[in-house]
Amino acid sequence: MSNLISAVGRRSSGDYIRTLAAAESGLPAFQFVPDPQSDAANPGAFDRWDLASELRYGQALFTPATLPLDSVAQLELTIERKSSLSDTASLGCHYALHLGHKLANAPRDMSGRAEFTLLKGSDGGWYIQRWVDLRDAGAACWSDLKAAF
Secondary structure (H helix, E strand, O other), X not given: OHHHHHHHXXXXXXXXXXXXXXXXXXXXXXXXXXXXXXXXXXXXXXXXXXXXXXXHHHHHHOOOOOOOOOOOEEEEEEEEEEEEOOXXXXXXXXXXEEEOOOOOOOOOEEEXXXXXXXXXXXXXXXXXXXEEEEEOOOOOOHHHHHHOO
């Protein structure tokens, strides 16, 4: 989780995508489950959302043209629940994401709950294999931002 926080703070699409499960890590494909309200408001946006979609999103977001270097890029994660086995971990987190991007149609402040399933790859690293997003009441969430891309 510290790698995800760091990737956002450094505006690094490469580091961001390396936190997610990929075929080369020897793991099942990455899966994103959007917030139901965001999914309903953006029909079809998440129907085929996969690792390539995350890569496109990260590359589009973490550019100086979209997210200027002098703007805010901060992710706060509070782990509220965790369980683990030797090669699997489950985390329930509350998040607050603040991004000073230049997109007119996307939220800059988001908060919600994220349910992460992490798997240990053949390289020994931990990867997010499943990510479920749920907004805080009355707030924009990470799914809303992803839908804008």
